[in-house]
Amino acid sequence: MSFIAYEDVSVVFPATGKKEAVTALEDIHLQLEPTELVVVIGRSGCGKTTLLNLLAGFMSPSKGRVLMDGLPIVGPGVERGAVFQKNALMPWFNVRKNVELGLIFQKISAEARKARVEECLAWVGLEEFANHRVYELSGGMQQRVGIARALAGDPRILLMDEPLGALDALTRETLQELVLDIWNKSHKLILLITHSIEEALFMGTKLVVMTPRPGRIHKVYPLDFCQKFIAGDDARAIKSSPEFIALREEIMGVIHPKEGGAL
Amino acid sequence: MTGQPVKDPLFRHYLARKTLLISLVTSLLLVVLWWLVTAMGWVKPLFLPSPGQVLSKLGELFSTGFANATLWEHARASLFRVFSAFALACLTAIPLGIFMGIHDLAKGILDPVIEFYRPLPPLAYLPLIIIWLGIGETAKVVLIYLAVFAPVCLSTRAGVRSVAREKILAAATLGASRAQIIRHIVIPGALPEILTGLRVGIGFGWTTLVAAEMVAATSGLGFMVLNAKDFLATDVVLTGILVIGGIAYGFDMFMRLLERWLVPWKGQE
Numbered sequence: 001m002s003f004i005a006y007e008d009v010s011v012v013f014p015a016t017g018k019k020e021a022v023t024a025l026e027d028i029h030l031q032l033e034p035t036e037l038v039v040v041i042g043r044s045g046c047g048k049t050t051l052l053n054l055l056a057g058f059m060s061p062s063k064g065r066v067l068m069d070g071l072p073i074v075g076p077g078v079e080r081g082a083v084f085q086k087n088a089l090m091p092w093f094n095v096r097k098n099v100e101l102g103l104i105f106q107k108i109s110a111e112a113r114k115a116r117v118e119e120c121l122a123w124v125g126l127e128e129f130a131n132h133r134v135y136e137l138s139g140g141m142q143q144r145v146g147i148a149r150a151l152a153g154d155p156r157i158l159l160m161d162e163p164l165g166a167l168d169a170l171t172r173e174t175l176q177e178l179v180l181d182i183w184n185k186s187h188k189l190i191l192l193i194t195h196s197i198e199e200a201l202f203m204g205t206k207l208v209v210m211t212p213r214p215g216r217i218h219k220v221y222p223l224d225f226c227q228k229f230i231a232g233d234d235a236r237a238i239k240s241s242p243e244f245i246a247l248r249e250e251i252m253g254v255i256h257p258k259e260g261g262a263l
Numbered sequence: 264m265t266g267q268p269v270k271d272p273l274f275r276h277y278l279a280r281k282t283l284l285i286s287l288v289t290s291l292l293l294v295v296l297w298w299l300v301t302a303m304g305w306v307k308p309l310f311l312p313s314p315g316q317v318l319s320k321l322g323e324l325f326s327t328g329f330a331n332a333t334l335w336e337h338a339r340a341s342l343f344r345v346f347s348a349f350a351l352a353c354l355t356a357i358p359l360g361i362f363m364g365i366h367d368l369a370k371g372i373l374d375p376v377i378e379f380y381r382p383l384p385p386l387a388y389l390p391l392i393i394i395w396l397g398i399g400e401t402a403k404v405v406l407i408y409l410a411v412f413a414p415v416c417l418s419t420r421a422g423v424r425s426v427a428r429e430k431i432l433a434a435a436t437l438g439a440s441r442a443q444i445i446r447h448i449v450i451p452g453a454l455p456e457i458l459t460g461l462r463v464g465i466g467f468g469w470t471t472l473v474a475a476e477m478v479a480a481t482s483g484l485g486f487m488v489l490n491a492k493d494f495l496a497t498d499v500v501l502t503g504i505l506v507i508g509g510i511a512y513g514f515d516m517f518m519r520l521l522e523r524w525l526v527p528w529k530g531q532e
């Protein structure tokens with residue numbers, strides 16, 4: 001039995017008023033294992049967020065089932081942490097309190113909370129900013145807070161919907177390496193959505209390529225570039241290797257049949 | 264060097280600092296103009312008493328009073344009415360507004376009621392309140408309360424609605440219960456708009472005060488002004504208006520301070 005299984009899943013947003021019904025996902029079959037780093041890529045509107053929302057428990061499928069350990073997912077849960085693209089930090093709390101929030105909700109003792117928060121802040125390199133307000137931080141630092149907050153409760157799965165989408169290239173690369181470090185040390189299942197083919201190839205152990213209208217899984221590729229990076233290879237060298245470039249062109253051809261460039 | 268917030272293209276920071284000076288100059292000019300038209304005898308004291316006259320009236324109202332009560336007693340009566348109505352509105356409108364924001368049933372029930380009475384002038388339903396509650400303090404407080412309730416309730420609801428979906432979903436993945444989401448996410452998230460609602464609400468409260476004190480009042484700033492009108496005591500009328508305005512302005516300043524202290528993140532996201 002797989003850890004996570006999408007079984008024949010479809011999601012249809014019903015017609016409302018003048019809007020026609022939208023089939024966001026159709027015939028999705030997908031299995032995910034406990035220590036994978038799964039990257040989902042595809043054009044805007046192909047159902048990536050919908051796919052992630054199903055696993056997060058933010059919505060339920062119109063048809064089929066999404067199972068965790070063989071049991072249907074019925075709503076959000078602490079074993080599935082999420083990092084959002086934006087707007088998900090609480091500006092009325094400082095960095096420390098934001099990271100602590102899940103532990104407070106779960107009524108963990110103050111002492112245990114303090115230790116865990118320090119640990120998570122150190123992990124993302126924000127110890128010195130513990131007492132800052134979140135809006136005083138840069139975009140990259142805010143995403144680090146989001147990651148630390150999701151990690152604090154030690155979830156089994158980390159769901160990330162374009163968490164690096166709004167960042168500049170340099171910050172983005174640093175955070176890619178941070179996520180890889182977290183994944184390598186914690187061995188959680190990570191589900192990452194991205195618009196960048198390079199990011200997808202570099203980070204994933206499994207790449208899910210989707211196509212739109214209706215949203216379907218086109219193909220699932222196994223990847224091992226991130227293992228090479230973790231083993232010590234240079235990131236630039238990996239990204240300019242012939243295998244990397246060949247695969248990049250192939251996937252570009254799928255999601256962008258005519259024109260080239262980023263999505 | 265100290266850090267300065269970057270100016271936005273509309274120069275909103277820039278304006279905020281400049282407007283204080285502009286406001287002071289404007290107020291001063293108005294007083295000078297007022298003094299000029301009275302000192303030159305362009306307007307009769309019956310229609311517009313001079314600033315000096317009003318100032319000495321103010322002192323007189325404090326010591327000897329008007330209509331069997333000193334200014335302080337009138338002010339106290341009005342402050343009690345407005346602020347007990349305001350407190351009642353806070354205690355009821357904020358929870359109901361939150362409830363309306365998170366529960367469609369509550370919205371369905373309350374929305375038509377509030378939207379119907381909100382645009383009515385308080386004077387229109389004052390007779391009904393008098394028939395129901397008599398002419399005592401209760402009727403006065405209820406009239407003001409109704410005026411404060413609607414804006415507070417509606418802006419609380421709007422505030423709850425404005426909390427980003429992502430924040431609520433994030434809290435849910437962190438294991439928050441419904442009550443925890445309301446306490447840690449919804450209420451702080453709605454707080455900026457709640458405070459705005461309170462400022463608007465108390466404004467309506469002062470507006471309604473005079474209407475409430477039209478009937479069978481023996482004290483109060485609104486009563487004092489209305490009563491003075493019957494004796495053509497324009498200086499008392501003007502002093503009363505200035506005192507009401509001053510108190511309302513002062514309280515609004517206090518609310519702005521409270522806002523800066525409670526929601527420093529407002530507009531920062």
Ligand SMILES: Nc1ncnc2c1ncn2[C@@H]1O[C@H](COP(=O)(O)OP(=O)(O)OP(=O)(O)O)[C@@H](O)[C@H]1O
Nearest residue numbers: 013022023024043044045046047048049050051215
């Ligand atoms: N709440 C909704 N109501 C109606 N249609 C929706 C809703 N959410 C998503 N859709 C539709 O479902 C489809 C898939 O949306 P989804 O957000 O999953 O795409 P996505 O791949 O995440 O896109 P993007 O890359 O732009 O984030 C889109 O066509 C979208 O218009």
Ligand SMILES: [Mg+2]
Nearest residue numbers: 048049050161
């Ligand atoms: Mg999306």
